[in-house]
Amino acid sequence: MRRLINRKPDAAARFVLMLLPFLIVLLVYMAASEARLAVNPNDKLLPGWTTISAAIERMAFLPDNRTGNYLMLNDTLSSLTRLGMGVVIATAIGGVFGILQGLIPYFRATFNSFTNVLSMIPPLSVLPILFIMFGLGEPAKVLLIVVGITPFIIRDLALRTSEIPHEEIIKAQTLGASTWQIILRVVVPQMLPRLIDAVRLSLGAAWLFLIAAEAIAADSGLGYRIFLMRRYLAMDVILPYVAWITLLAFTLDLALRLFQRAAFRWMYRGNGR
Amino acid sequence: MTVENLWKVYGDQTVLENVSFDVTPGSFVALVGPSGCGKSTFLRMMLGDEAPSKGRILVDGVPLESEPSPDRGVVFQKYSVFPHLTALQNVMLGLEFAGSPFTARLFGRARRTARAAALDMLQCVGLEQAVRKYPAELSGGMQQRLAIAQALVKKPKILLLDEPFGALDPGIRAEVHEILLRLWREEGMTVFMVTHDLSEAFKLGTRVIAFDRRRTRPEEIKVFGASVTFDLKVDGKTIPVPLPALAAAQ
Numbered sequence: 001m002r003r004l005i006n007r008k009p010d011a012a013a014r015f016v017l018m019l020l021p022f023l024i025v026l027l028v029y030m031a032a033s034e035a036r037l038a039v040n041p042n043d044k045l046l047p048g049w050t051t052i053s054a055a056i057e058r059m060a061f062l063p064d065n066r067t068g069n070y071l072m073l074n075d076t077l078s079s080l081t082r083l084g085m086g087v088v089i090a091t092a093i094g095g096v097f098g099i100l101q102g103l104i105p106y107f108r109a110t111f112n113s114f115t116n117v118l119s120m121i122p123p124l125s126v127l128p129i130l131f132i133m134f135g136l137g138e139p140a141k142v143l144l145i146v147v148g149i150t151p152f153i154i155r156d157l158a159l160r161t162s163e164i165p166h167e168e169i170i171k172a173q174t175l176g177a178s179t180w181q182i183i184l185r186v187v188v189p190q191m192l193p194r195l196i197d198a199v200r201l202s203l204g205a206a207w208l209f210l211i212a213a214e215a216i217a218a219d220s221g222l223g224y225r226i227f228l229m230r231r232y233l234a235m236d237v238i239l240p241y242v243a244w245i246t247l248l249a250f251t252l253d254l255a256l257r258l259f260q261r262a263a264f265r266w267m268y269r270g271n272g273r
Numbered sequence: 274m275t276v277e278n279l280w281k282v283y284g285d286q287t288v289l290e291n292v293s294f295d296v297t298p299g300s301f302v303a304l305v306g307p308s309g310c311g312k313s314t315f316l317r318m319m320l321g322d323e324a325p326s327k328g329r330i331l332v333d334g335v336p337l338e339s340e341p342s343p344d345r346g347v348v349f350q351k352y353s354v355f356p357h358l359t360a361l362q363n364v365m366l367g368l369e370f371a372g373s374p375f376t377a378r379l380f381g382r383a384r385r386t387a388r389a390a391a392l393d394m395l396q397c398v399g400l401e402q403a404v405r406k407y408p409a410e411l412s413g414g415m416q417q418r419l420a421i422a423q424a425l426v427k428k429p430k431i432l433l434l435d436e437p438f439g440a441l442d443p444g445i446r447a448e449v450h451e452i453l454l455r456l457w458r459e460e461g462m463t464v465f466m467v468t469h470d471l472s473e474a475f476k477l478g479t480r481v482i483a484f485d486r487r488r489t490r491p492e493e494i495k496v497f498g499a500s501v502t503f504d505l506k507v508d509g510k511t512i513p514v515p516l517p518a519l520a521a522a523q
Contacts, residue, residue, distance in 0.1 A: 165352035170322055171420075172355075173341035175367035175427055181377040185366060189357045266357045266407045 047236040055236035071225070072244070079222040080248070082138065083210050086145025087199060090206075093146070094153025095195050099187055101154065102161020103169075104179070112158075119151030124212055131217065141213040148209040149202040156198040161191055193264040200256050207249055274298070274431070274463060279328035280498070281314050287498035288314050292328070294482065294501060298430075301457055301464045303478030305471060310484045310499040312467045316435050319465060320347055332431070343367070346424030350436045353420035354408045360419050361404040364391035367427045394422045398452055414445035418452060425456060432457075434466040438473065450477060481505045 009017060033046035047055075060072040100107040101115065126147055130140040164187065172182045214223030222245050229237045261268060279292040288311040296302055304312045317323045319330060321340045330337045332344075347353070354363050365379075368387035372379050379387050395401055398418040400411075408416050417437055424432060438446045454477065457464055468474050474481045483503035486494070 167349045167352035168355060170320065170341050171347060171349070171353055171423075172366075172370075174320070174343060174345055174347050174424065174429070176343035176370045177377070178370075178374065181370050181374070185369070185377045186355060190355075264357075266409070269407045269410050 044233045044235055047239070051236045052240060055234070056240050059237060059240070072241075074220055075222045075225050075241075076244070076248070078218075078220040079210060079214065082141050082214075082221070083145065083206055085142045086210070087149070087203070087206055089142070090146045090150040090153055090202070091195065091199055094150050094157060094198065095191070098154045098157025098195075098198075099161050099183065099191055101158035102164075103183065103187055108158070115151055115154050115158075119155060121147075123148035123209055127213060127216065136217040141210065141218070144209045144213045145206050149206050152202050152205070153195070153198045156201070157191060157195060160194040160198075161187060164190060193260050193267055196256055196260045200253055203249060203253060203256075207245065211245075274333075275331040277328050277331065279315075279318070279330065280326045281311065281318065281323070282326040282498075286495055289484070290498035290500050292484075292501055294504060296463060296480070298463055299461050301477055301479045302466070303474035303481045304465060304467045304484065305469065305474045305481060306484035306499065306502075308469065310486065312484045313435055315484065316433055316465060316467050319431070320345060320433055343371075343427050344429055345431045345433060346427060346429035347433045347435070348417065348420045348424055348437045350439050353437075354416055354423060356408050359405050359407055360395060360400055360411070361388070361391055363408070363419060364394050364423050364426050367423065371427075391422075391426060394426045395419075397425075397456060398422045412445070414441050414449055417441065417449055421449075421453060421456065425460065428460065428462075430462055432462050432464045434464065434468075436467055436469065439469070446473075453477070475507060478507060481507055 029046065030049075033048050036043045036046050037048055060070065063069060064071050097111065097115070101111055102108070123144060127140075127144055130143050130147070134140040134143065168186060169182060172186050177185070210221075211223030211226075214221040215227040218224040222241060226238045226241045229241075274296040276292055276294050276296075279289060280287070281289040292315065304315065306312045314323065318325050319337070321338055321342065324339055337345075341347075355366065358366065365387050366377075368390060369377050369379050372383050372387065378384075392401070392404065395404055398421055400415060400418055400422065403411060403415060403419075408419065411419065420437070438449055441449065450473070453464075466474075466477065481503070482501055482505075484499045485502040486497060486499045487502065488494075488497040
């Protein structure tokens with residue numbers, strides 16, 4: 001009998017094993033739902049498939065009675081706009097500050113402790129301040145995402161930048177490069193794929209801040225909708241919304257990973273990678 | 274080139290003391306010594322990466338710039354080339370830095386000229402088949418040849434080598450030795466090579482300088498640093514005749 005650590009599943013087995021946990025969760029849900037519905041057909045906590053699919057049809061494929069909008073599309077668009085703006089702004093600030101902090105000693109001496117202290121502020125505790133300063137509109141929600149993920153991106157990128165071998169920076173100087181030229185041709189091209197990694201890692205937090213902000217003050221958005229539906233115990237809407245948010249987050253992560261692979265092929269060449 | 278009474282002290286640890294020597298232009302100086310004797314520290318001071326604690330290094334009577342500059346090329350044991358650039362881009366980079374201060378990229382005719390110069394240089398080190406490959410796709414020997422080409426395209430007066438062949442197999446090492454010797458003769462630059470391989474030092478160098486500590490009792494180690502203990506001129510007798518010439522003579 002070979003040791004467990006040496007036994008590897010083949011492609012088919014890996015596929016089945018990958019699906020297994022998802023199937024188990026689904027089956028457990030279905031069994032529990034049926035058991036509850038058998039006792040009380042009006043139970044709202046674990047709705048059956050027919051109820052859920054009716055809710056999906058109502059939210060996604062039929063215009064809303066009051067506004068005439070497709071609610072799920074509307075919610076998705078407003079949420080993705082906020083998330084996109086927040087992440088783009090955070091990435092731009094994080095990229096610039098991270099690279100400068102990692103590379104330039106005077107810049108690091110000035111901003112390193114400041115960034116470290118900023119990153120310790122719990123972002124949600126700043127949300128009231130943002131609402132007071134910017135009102136309940138879009139800027140406060142976008143800014144919460146920016147405040148929440150920028151310090152992480154700066155710190156991660158500063159660390160990656162300082163990990164560029166000292167030899168490379170010296171070599172560039174012996175080739176006659178100025179600081180600006182080193183940033184442009186040596187540091188930035190090597191840090192862009194790392195920046196994408198940092199953004200991927202901070203997307204989870206970005207979603208968290210987005211939904212928190214929407215739950216407190218919004219008139220549309222995925223987070224707004226699930227917190228609104230909570231008042232009516234409308235699990236038949238909340239569950240598909242959670243699944244939809246998960247799918248969106250997963251797709252975004254996958255898209256960034258594929259983009260990184262396509263755009264920075266040098267990272268994946270040679271060395272058996 | 275003149276080294277005048279050079280000292281290097283880190284905190285209370287003296288690494289180098291009282292190092293002085295002259296080097297005639299065009300020499301191939303091999304620096305040898307046990308590990309921790311300060312030979313790499315000396316090279317970093319030559320490079321301008323570190324400042325001497327006392328003393329100075331003069332080139333043509335002028336003190337060295339206190340930061341790395343294009344008149345001193347360098348090849349390290351590792352990380353000498355840029356992983357995100359192909360072989361050709363790596364060699365062109367030095368020319369692009371000089372020709373374009375703001376974008377560090379060349380266009381049009383300037384680009385074609387730089388490209389041709391870089392391709393020539395790559396051919397000199399036998400990498401004409403690998404111009405489009407990234408460093409990670411090259412073997413260790415090819416990477417070091419690329420690093421040499423990248424440094425030499427700037428035509429430095431001084432080439433500094435920090436254990437450049439330490440990670441290479443013996444066969445590959447001999448191959449790169451030949452390329453380096455040929456380029457050194459063609460370009461007429463002064464070469465400083467740090468190595469821990471004595472046979473390599475005597476094979477390549479026209480002069481072998483050994484650094485070592487004169488005092489090694491435990492209580493003396495901190496206070497007294499290494500200095501030049503041997504300075505051998507091996508000019509003439511050890512430059513190997515290139516193999517094809519030898520074959521032709523027979």
